[in-house]
Amino acid sequence: MVTIEEALRIIEDQNISLKSETKPLEGALGYALSKNTVSPFDVPEFDNSAMDGYALCGLYQEYKLVGEVAAGDSKEVLIGDGEAVRIFTGAKVPKNTSAVMMQEKTSVKESTLFLDEMPKTGQNIRKKGGQLTEGQEVFEKGHILNPPSLALMGSLGLEKLEVYSKPQVNIITTGNELVKPGQPKTEGQIYESNSYAISGALQQFGFKHHKKTQIQDDFEATKAGIKTALESCDVLIVSGGISVGDYDFVKQSLEENGVNELFYKVFQKPGKPLYFGRKDNQFVFALPGNPASSLTCFYVYVLPLLQKLSGYETTGLPIYQFPIKHAYENRFGRPSFLKAHILDGRVEILDGQGSSMIQSMAKGNALAFIDDGEQLKEGDYIKCKLIS
Ligand SMILES: Nc1nc2c(c(=O)[nH]1)N[C@H]1C(S)=C(S)[C@@H](COP(=O)(O)OP(=O)(O)OC[C@H]3O[C@@H](n4cnc5c(N)ncnc54)[C@H](O)[C@@H]3O)O[C@H]1N2
Numbered sequence: 001m002v003t004i005e006e007a008l009r010i011i012e013d014q015n016i017s018l019k020s021e022t023k024p025l026e027g028a029l030g031y032a033l034s035k036n037t038v039s040p041f042d043v044p045e046f047d048n049s050a051m052d053g054y055a056l057c058g059l060y061q062e063y064k065l066v067g068e069v070a071a072g073d074s075k076e077v078l079i080g081d082g083e084a085v086r087i088f089t090g091a092k093v094p095k096n097t098s099a100v101m102m103q104e105k106t107s108v109k110e111s112t113l114f115l116d117e118m119p120k121t122g123q124n125i126r127k128k129g130g131q132l133t134e135g136q137e138v139f140e141k142g143h144i145l146n147p148p149s150l151a152l153m154g155s156l157g158l159e160k161l162e163v164y165s166k167p168q169v170n171i172i173t174t175g176n177e178l179v180k181p182g183q184p185k186t187e188g189q190i191y192e193s194n195s196y197a198i199s200g201a202l203q204q205f206g207f208k209h210h211k212k213t214q215i216q217d218d219f220e221a222t223k224a225g226i227k228t229a230l231e232s233c234d235v236l237i238v239s240g241g242i243s244v245g246d247y248d249f250v251k252q253s254l255e256e257n258g259v260n261e262l263f264y265k266v267f268q269k270p271g272k273p274l275y276f277g278r279k280d281n282q283f284v285f286a287l288p289g290n291p292a293s294s295l296t297c298f299y300v301y302v303l304p305l306l307q308k309l310s311g312y313e314t315t316g317l318p319i320y321q322f323p324i325k326h327a328y329e330n331r332f333g334r335p336s337f338l339k340a341h342i343l344d345g346r347v348e349i350l351d352g353q354g355s356s357m358i359q360s361m362a363k364g365n366a367l368a369f370i371d372d373g374e375q376l377k378e379g380d381y382i383k384c385k386l387i388s
């Protein structure tokens with residue numbers, strides 16, 4: 001049995017070799033860049049107007065109106081001292097422009113422009129190179145492409161991005177009692193649900209599963225199922241069959257498929273019988289079958305590995321501290337990840353902490369961490385990972 005910290009360290013310390021690929025801008029969200037990016041040109045590329053209004057030459061309150069420039073116009077417009085042109089947001093300002101005045105602060109009579117106030121030099125002009133200069137570093141490799149990053153790469157005209165590949169993930173669920181939702185079931189059977197939580201959580205963080213297989217509680221079937229799944233994945237996630245019951249065949253089947261154990265059992269609740277192993281460059285998590293255990297283990301342990309394999313420099317859900325809404329004592333006898341709900345900056349620990357109970361997790365939005373035996377008073381800070 002290892003501690004939570006030891007388990008996380010073992011995952012973090014795995015030596016891995018990253019693969020790269022080219023992704024179009026459209027499909028690059030959530031990928032980490034595999035190369036440093038420098039700006040191919042100044043951004044903006046030309047001085048342009050931040051407002052709809054008038055470009056002014058010289059600083060006066062009255063000008064002669066001599067023309068117009070719209071966004072996208074490429075013709076070179078010249079204005080002389082005391083002259084102004086109508087201009088629109090984003091349009092290239094004429095050479096000699098001293099300032100732009102927003103139209104709300106102006107009036108026009110025939111071809112004379114009057115300003116309500118004196119303009120200031122450089123006012124409402126977005127300067128060439130104001131955001132980036134040509135050759136300046138935009139992102140270091142490892143940067144995770146979020147929506148604004150995609151906007152920035154697009155604005156640099158970069159349509160194909162060099163990124164680290166994401167791991168291919170297969171899912172196996174085990175259990176004779178499991179029936180696919182929508183199918184008839186008999187006494188003693190239950191509907192299989194863990195794979196939906198796992199594939200949903202994969203999607204939540206920009207991953208997807210490749211193949212999903214349901215295996216009966218039979219040693220040969222488990223061994224064969226694991227062998228097949230390992231033929232087409234970088235990470236195999238198995239749910240159930242990892243505890244000590246007579247029908248728990250996963251651990252032995254993994255061994256017989258050449259998977260080396262890196263840890264088995266973590267001193268925590270839920271998810272004590274969690275297994276992590278490796279075969280060459282493939283990784284296997286066997287998650288305890290209880291629904292809340294398997295999903296909690298995904299968020300805490302599987303996600304950091306998937307992100308590491310995707311070239312992320314920081315992995316795992318960030319930890320935030322919030323005050324707890326009510327006193328709480330951990331009487332579970334193990335450090336615990338509690339189903340919790342954060343609202344208006346305060347944490348409520350939800351009813352239904354059992355490992356088989358998923359409704360509380362579904363209604364909550366966080367996992368709150370409390371140490372073994374720890375007692376918290378109302379208002380004490382508790383560490384939380386946001387899960388939705
Ligand atoms: N003698 C002991 N028994 C158990 C121990 C122990 O230390 N000694 N640990 C308990 C803990 S803690 C957990 S967690 C579970 C984990 O067991 P398994 O990983 O072997 O999981 P299963 O036995 O296959 O299933 C547990 C539970 O979850 C339901 N389940 C399984 N898969 C699914 C699925 N895909 N969808 C929905 N529900 C699923 C299954 O029906 C069981 O109710 O072991 C304890 N026992």
Ligand code: MOO
Pocket residue numbers: 268269270271272273288290293355356
């Ligand atoms: O470790 Mo188990 O997940 O408590 O039910």
